[in-house]
Amino acid sequence: MATRDHGDPGDAPSAPPPLTPVVDDTRPSAAEEARTIAASTNTGTLASLTATGDPWASFITYGLLGGAPVLCVSNLAEHGRNLAGDPRASIAIVAPATESDPLANSRITLAGEVEQPSGDELAAARQAHLDAVPAAKYYVDYSDFTLWVLRVQRVRWVGGYGRMDSATAQDYAAAEPDPVKPSSAGAVEHLNADHADALAAMARTLGGYPDTVSALCTGADRYGLDLKVTAERGIAYTRVGYAAPIDSLGELRKAAVELTHRARQG
């Protein structure tokens, strides 16, 4: 993960480092995070170019064909004219908020060029848009509306403060949305409500913080759990990985039980 130093005036809180090795900090790649965010909603903001090359931001709806956003916009609207005039475009997508601080939430930018689908891809693109945006049935066949597929060339993911990376177009296209994260809120809540001791044990023996006082699960995905650790030395964030990646929310319970056993043996 790319990290860079801010020009720190010196008073930012700092997290204590782990005291023992983090056993498995595997987490979704930037490409996987981006695919998960793209699949999490049907609205975003398009940046297109006006006739004079100025950047124009506008709200849009989209469906997904693989990871490629499919737009359906009117040629009567400014962004429709912009795309017809210059295919360069990018789309910013914000995942549904989980944190009250807006910049702590996840978002992506997908950039490339738009193209009108044709042949078999036209029908697939039309259906992909309709699947994601049911109300489009009222206008998708209007003669002034055009379907555009964004051919993604650049992917930028920001997961919150200090968590960000780029992904190649190839990695983005090949990745899958996380099958666990979008529906894991209830399971995470349950872990925190009923298994606080198990989470603390995980942080102590698998997460690198033997001085853990308590640990809160802040997220679950196909590879493991994110933990916020209250250690004797301060607040830190770490990661515990399942024995193997899981493919559905239904497998999370078993994976968490295995993590707990392993943590208590440690």
Place this chain on the structure above:
Amino acid sequence: MATRDHGDPGDAPSAPPPLTPVVDDTRPSAAEEARTIAASTNTGTLASLTATGDPWASFITYGLLGGAPVLCVSNLAEHGRNLAGDPRASIAIVAPATESDPLANSRITLAGEVEQPSGDELAAARQAHLDAVPAAKYYVDYSDFTLWVLRVQRVRWVGGYGRMDSATAQDYAAAEPDPVKPSSAGAVEHLNADHADALAAMARTLGGYPDTVSALCTGADRYGLDLKVTAERGIAYTRVGYAAPIDSLGELRKAAVELTHRARQG
């Protein structure tokens, strides 16, 4: 309000026209709608230009100095470098959703050029950003963060399907956010729950639909009420204006009572 014809394939539902004159359909101007939307949140999406002139969409937070968005972005982030390289920018802002169909909700684009504030404006811009984005206190003084004020030159407002218009920079700067609309949800709910007869009377004698069967209030602002009318001829939308504009939610009750009296005399 600017409206244009879509290339209608012929099966779109059409609303019956009023049978009598609409007494007062004054509604907020596009400039007022835009100021209201800008004041309704602290997040938006920036469109900036990369070094090669490509459009780059990215999530941002903002405060408002008058109607001008004030951003605080890191020069380490792509959008920060973009703004430093070319000041042309626009910001799309989406009002908090009131409709499940995303395109039925209100949004704006503010376009112009960014400028670093200086002198007295610097302190005011810094405070405007901090007032809207409290967490910015952790980074606003980092040396890699820059405050930018968007000098708004163009304003585009979309209020939902078929409701859209542009506003001049002058009108936008001179307008005020609506003092009633953002906090009117409870009052609108009360009107619908307890005063259905009064709303139907308003639609019949003031709103142009003497064949009203029932009417639902769908919004309130400083000038009047939006009504969704079920008439004998079908569903229509109309507007009833208060005797005079109001300046706060507290004045809405009196204005609605006056509307009811007037409607029943009609």
